[in-house]
Amino acid sequence: MKEHVKVKIGLLGLGVVGSVLVSLIRQNVQRIEHETGISVEIEKVFVRSAGKKRDIDLNGLSLTTNISEIIEDPDIDIICECMGGSGYKETFEFLQTAMKNKKHVILSSKKALAEYAEQLLFTAYINRVHLKYDATVGGGIPIAKVLENAFKGDKLLRISGIFNATSNFIYTKMSSDNQSFGEALKIAQEKGYAENDPADDVDGIDSTNKLIILSLFGLNKIIRRSDLHPESFTRIEIRDMHYANELGYRIKPVATISGKNDTVDYYVGPYLVPSIHIIANTFNNNNTIVLEGEHCGELAFYGEGAGSFPTASAMFDDLVNILSAEKVQNEFPFTKVDNINITNSPAKYYWRFTVKNETGILASITRVLAMYNINIERLIQKNAVEGGIELVLLTSNVNSKISVIEALGLSGIKCQAVIPYL
Amino acid sequence: MKEHVKVKIGLLGLGVVGSVLVSLIRQNVQRIEHETGISVEIEKVFVRSAGKKRDIDLNGLSLTTNISEIIEDPDIDIICECMGGSGYKETFEFLQTAMKNKKHVILSSKKALAEYAEQLLFTAYINRVHLKYDATVGGGIPIAKVLENAFKGDKLLRISGIFNATSNFIYTKMSSDNQSFGEALKIAQEKGYAENDPADDVDGIDSTNKLIILSLFGLNKIIRRSDLHPESFTRIEIRDMHYANELGYRIKPVATISGKNDTVDYYVGPYLVPSIHIIANTFNNNNTIVLEGEHCGELAFYGEGAGSFPTASAMFDDLVNILSAEKVQNEFPFTKVDNINITNSPAKYYWRFTVKNETGILASITRVLAMYNINIERLIQKNAVEGGIELVLLTSNVNSKISVIEALGLSGIKCQAVIPYL
Numbered sequence: 067m068k069e070h071v072k073v074k075i076g077l078l079g080l081g082v083v084g085s086v087l088v089s090l091i092r093q094n095v096q097r098i099e100h101e102t103g104i105s106v107e108i109e110k111v112f113v114r115s116a117g118k119k120r121d122i123d124l125n126g127l128s129l130t131t132n133i134s135e136i137i138e139d140p141d142i143d144i145i146c147e148c149m150g151g152s153g154y155k156e157t158f159e160f161l162q163t164a165m166k167n168k169k170h171v172i173l174s175s176k177k178a179l180a181e182y183a184e185q186l187l188f189t190a191y192i193n194r195v196h197l198k199y200d201a202t203v204g205g206g207i208p209i210a211k212v213l214e215n216a217f218k219g220d221k222l223l224r225i226s227g228i229f230n231a232t233s234n235f236i237y238t239k240m241s242s243d244n245q246s247f248g249e250a251l252k253i254a255q256e257k258g259y260a261e262n263d264p265a266d267d268v269d270g271i272d273s274t275n276k277l278i279i280l281s282l283f284g285l286n287k288i289i290r291r292s293d294l295h296p297e298s299f300t301r302i303e304i305r306d307m308h309y310a311n312e313l314g315y316r317i318k319p320v321a322t323i324s325g326k327n328d329t330v331d332y333y334v335g336p337y338l339v340p341s342i343h344i345i346a347n348t349f350n351n352n353n354t355i356v357l358e359g360e361h362c363g364e365l366a367f368y369g370e371g372a373g374s375f376p377t378a379s380a381m382f383d384d385l386v387n388i389l390s391a392e393k394v395q396n397e398f399p400f401t402k403v404d405n406i407n408i409t410n411s412p413a414k415y416y417w418r419f420t421v422k423n424e425t426g427i428l429a430s431i432t433r434v435l436a437m438y439n440i441n442i443e444r445l446i447q448k449n450a451v452e453g454g455i456e457l458v459l460l461t462s463n464v465n466s467k468i469s470v471i472e473a474l475g476l477s478g479i480k481c482q483a484v485i486p487y488l
Numbered sequence: 489m490k491e492h493v494k495v496k497i498g499l500l501g502l503g504v505v506g507s508v509l510v511s512l513i514r515q516n517v518q519r520i521e522h523e524t525g526i527s528v529e530i531e532k533v534f535v536r537s538a539g540k541k542r543d544i545d546l547n548g549l550s551l552t553t554n555i556s557e558i559i560e561d562p563d564i565d566i567i568c569e570c571m572g573g574s575g576y577k578e579t580f581e582f583l584q585t586a587m588k589n590k591k592h593v594i595l596s597s598k599k600a601l602a603e604y605a606e607q608l609l610f611t612a613y614i615n616r617v618h619l620k621y622d623a624t625v626g627g628g629i630p631i632a633k634v635l636e637n638a639f640k641g642d643k644l645l646r647i648s649g650i651f652n653a654t655s656n657f658i659y660t661k662m663s664s665d666n667q668s669f670g671e672a673l674k675i676a677q678e679k680g681y682a683e684n685d686p687a688d689d690v691d692g693i694d695s696t697n698k699l700i701i702l703s704l705f706g707l708n709k710i711i712r713r714s715d716l717h718p719e720s721f722t723r724i725e726i727r728d729m730h731y732a733n734e735l736g737y738r739i740k741p742v743a744t745i746s747g748k749n750d751t752v753d754y755y756v757g758p759y760l761v762p763s764i765h766i767i768a769n770t771f772n773n774n775n776t777i778v779l780e781g782e783h784c785g786e787l788a789f790y791g792e793g794a795g796s797f798p799t800a801s802a803m804f805d806d807l808v809n810i811l812s813a814e815k816v817q818n819e820f821p822f823t824k825v826d827n828i829n830i831t832n833s834p835a836k837y838y839w840r841f842t843v844k845n846e847t848g849i850l851a852s853i854t855r856v857l858a859m860y861n862i863n864i865e866r867l868i869q870k871n872a873v874e875g876g877i878e879l880v881l882l883t884s885n886v887n888s889k890i891s892v893i894e895a896l897g898l899s900g901i902k903c904q905a906v907i908p909y910l
Contacts, residue, residue: 090641093641094640094641206784206785206787207787208634208637208638208639208787211633211634211637211638212630212633212634214637215630215633215636215637215805215809216630216633216801216802216805217630217801217805218516218801218804218805218808219512219515219516219800219801219804219805220797220801342771344766344769344770344790347766347769348766349764361797361798361801362628362791362797362798362801363628363791363792363795364791364792365628365629365630365789365790365791366788366789366790366791367787367788367789367790368766368776368787368788368789368790369784369785369786369787369788370785370786373785375642375783375784376783376784378641379638379639379640379641379642379783379784380638382640382641383637383638383639383640383641386640387637392814
């Protein structure tokens, strides 16, 4: 935006993130002008309730409850959206209108972007405006900066890791304090790590949204939210964590996507990770993002789950980058959503069965697995439990876990747990 | 360099890194032209031996053994230096001459930069040329990209981690396979992780050089190499690793620097790190870089030690960034080297003593520590060994470990190990 000398910002939302962003802009007005030659000014702020008491000096801020006064105002150049996750459809519509009105957009609503990535990116492209969304992923981890600026001579093959600090906190508690998922969730809620309605976190929806956004940055692919089906993180028992530990693994709430040509392989759910692996050593409310490039090998980025400061700080970085940019990129580097095949096929699984202590049971299991050409890597008979004895298996070469579960069911054998392993 | 339509590159060195860089440039000529409007060309390559057989197609490359033909050639715009660590003083002089001749420089020699940072940066500044050095740190970890592009609204307080993959490999082997430092070093050399002369790696020199370079990026401070005194990583015995484990720690080859106003606190050497910490869980030939910001909390970046591809890839990114840059930054953001006070003061230490099994010995130790107002956090009496019994202590509030070691010596008590802990 080098041709400008004055840039006016419209802010949507003045919650915690919005307030921190206002402070950052206020503190850095002179530095921005010195570095870019542009004087920035917050022209107007959209709030739902004008009279609400706020932890910020409102002096010099012009508030409005009418969003059109911002997204239709020809004087406003850049929109900073800090509206949070609720009402994300409406957020999307506001931002689309703003871009049609030739405003650059800095977005923080992960849900709005993950659900409407194609429309938002395309609207930005045809209206030749910047759409920046570094704040939507990574929490404190500046992963967007890494993906935007590095790997220019490399090709990213896989993005994986622990993307949901709430679920990781719960798993850590389960494993270290022998608490059930429900008990650990309650503690997470008391500590403010989990929402009252934790579904987005514990059902893998939040992790899936982050994968979609990281795929935009890293794989240049737009993936439709409705094509992705996470496994819930809730279906884990403490006994499986202990058995995994004995086998040299830790169960972690993992998200992974790998891209090759027009196919992506996706999995979000519980995962057994070798205990020496960086993902297995990410505890409490921390996240780890692992990148695998054709040449660069495995890189990992580790940090605390999102907070309001990192989000606002990423938006501020976006703002400086828009101001410093010479012109809007004249490219649409993304593979179209309809051309992507989604597969979901971990090939290696941990299984736990409770079987009657009868001769022939083990033979039934091995027969079914042999039928599907599945290799048994390890088999451990655990102690007697109510209803029989426990068997734990690690297998590889599994093509369809569903078929196997059904076939075992026909032999009267119920799988208590089926979790992929790395 | 937007005003150019054609940019000529001079390459210094055609070893493994240089060859990969040539391939990357060759593969991406069209993409660069498409993205920046600039056509790039490798004009000339400096090599020490023109006839040497090389693993690269020399077709189209003009080799010279006379470096003046490159650094004095008015047609060359950008110098890419891939000369390796040896002869770094000469490398510095070549690059200084090149910048005086108004050439932009992409540097990969860590040693040249760490030793001559002030001169190189200042030469670039007064000649208004780009000096890029992302390739000098991080190995596969694109840490320079993170530090250049993020944290614009935050302030970095501390940079720490494991920066030397060789030493970390040795410590991992010692801990897991009960090998001595020397034995593990030998394996590292066999695997190609350590040089024949491993001093730079195992004496903390390489880690110190990386800290100096990361301080340029992250703390905007130029620190003089001669002001920094690493502790050698070699002075570690397996027994200390085991005792550390029992206490909930792992001994790791750590580097840390924190900056506050004009003071920096520096330490490179062995360190006891809590076993849950990300640094303690970095094994084999991997590195971890931990950043601590005023607001962002603790972030960690994890990846394999340097290889030739990551180095060449970072240089290629630097090249694209120079080509895309509108103009050379007209700033010298660094605090001058003479205005920085260096302190080196971990306050918490692990101690191991072998003492005669006599009454009064423990009293002597505690008396000396009390004299220096040192708190004993934990004290463990280990089994009898030759010459007496072993005592292990964790202490805090240590102002000068040297004075304490001397005072203990006056009581006839010799410290077998004194290592800071986190």
